[in-house]
Amino acid sequence: MRRPLWTSLAALVGTLALTATLAAPATAGGPAGHGPHDRHGTRHQPSAERVVAGMQPGWNLGNTFDSVGADETAWGNPRVTRQLIRTVRAQGFRSIRIPVTLGQFEGPPPDYAIDDATLDRIQEVVDWSLDARLSVLLDLHHDSWQWVNQMPTRHDEVLAQFTATWEQLAERFRDYPRTLLFESVNEPQFAGSSGEDQEYALLDELNTTFHEVVRSSGGRNADRVLVLPTLHTDSGQARLDSLLETYEALDDENVAATFHYYGYWPFSVNVAGGTRFDETALADMTGAFDRVETTLRDAGIPVILGEYGLLGFDRHTGTIEQGEKLKFFEQLGYEARTAGVTTMLWDNGQHLGRTTYRWSDPALFAQIRSSWTTRSGTASTDQVFVHPDAVAEQSVTLDLHGTRFVALTDGRKPLRAGKDYRLSGSTLTLPTRLLERLVGSSAGYGTRATLTAWFTRGVPWRIEVVAADEPVLAAATGTTEDFAVPTQFRGDRLATMEATYADGSFAGPHGWTAFKEFDVAFAPDEAAGEIVLRPAFFAEVTDGAPVTLTFHFWSGAELAYTVTRNGTAVTGTP
Incomplete structure (x- = not known):
């Protein structure tokens, strides 16, 4: 007997939820090879491969002990x-990366003694983490650009300070279990070098010194897993090849590698028209993980993705459109799992609230968490814009990623295949009749419904149905420090902005592209009804030369606007 669709869907959802629960990392007990928090016991000695695999997934305690200032606040x-x-552990993470910046807490040479109170506090948080059954990766962080980067011109002094720093850390934690790992230095870089050949040699010297210092300190440091970065923690082939040479020379089975990934830069910050996780952004990601896999993982070296995210998140997660960023994280989880790379999410406080213990974007975290164990279906878009007076059917392309489409719902109401929607291959069509019903006849603009596409596994994909009309711009006056374009968004959403002079040359920052950086050169404020042009934009605009702005909206609408700067005064007209 065939059950009603909603009954079948409910059963499916329950099955998916149970599967996700069983697949999710446990919040009690530890990863493979993660013994009890006993700093003196020798219960077992898991391989470096097992130690690193047991750290999946991980989380960064960013902008805290790595801050450059008086203390962690x-x-x-x-x-x-x-x-x-404890919340980090309860959310399914099995490891925590604790970045520390120590230069400002060190005394003069030759001892470079680290302030005891600083070390005590770091040790306290390391202890809490191990007690919560989290593996810990302790890394020397912004020292990389504060003083380590001066190694080309102050070689002996920098090497002495680096050596003294790690001697103190190694001594402080020498009897800790192997679920505490050390990372030599974050994002290593060198100022005033003669070129990359010298930089590779200097990084090799730092990594080798770090290895010698820790190993010679005795205790459990004799076989502690040590993590070495590439130059700039970049995944370029030359960077990986150089690090591989260091590994081969060290000939130590308890060493791992680390790199960082923040995506294809135009997409990561939303500049140069990089509004979508498109084929270019995808190729950048797959290329990075392919190189890491073939160069390091195939050589038997455990690899940790010590930081990942999107650079635009340093301002706020809304810099990147919701659906596009969800596709990025879904794909990244798959690439990391396929390559056998342990991932550690960068969080400087913009994701998991440090006092609320809640996620600022639950849908984003749901996608990230799901990606640790399985794939999810996505789609070409998560927003459909409908003109209330001219409704027409629209199509969305599904990206199944090996799943199967199961159903489409409007809230808790199942929609009927063939009547409420049509599915042909991967094309999901929303007919005019459905959109007319969802948009309705009520006045006003904005989201009228959220449809949910369900798949056989992973998280569902939500599609907003938005009532929208072409935005309206108005004239304005202001200053280079305070200027905004009055905007009636009318349900639409701004994607990006171009800026050009009359001769077609590019205006404003990032002069190599017409498309300016979201939230740096400009920012929409729908609540205030305006598009703000930042001082950073006008700082690089020629005085007296009219600039044509083209605002690109997610509905496909494009609107032109002219601004002219005269000294500090700015005028704008549609």
């Missing part, structure tokens, strides 16, 4: 609490 985050660490 210098960059705006509150003091770390034991509850925060």
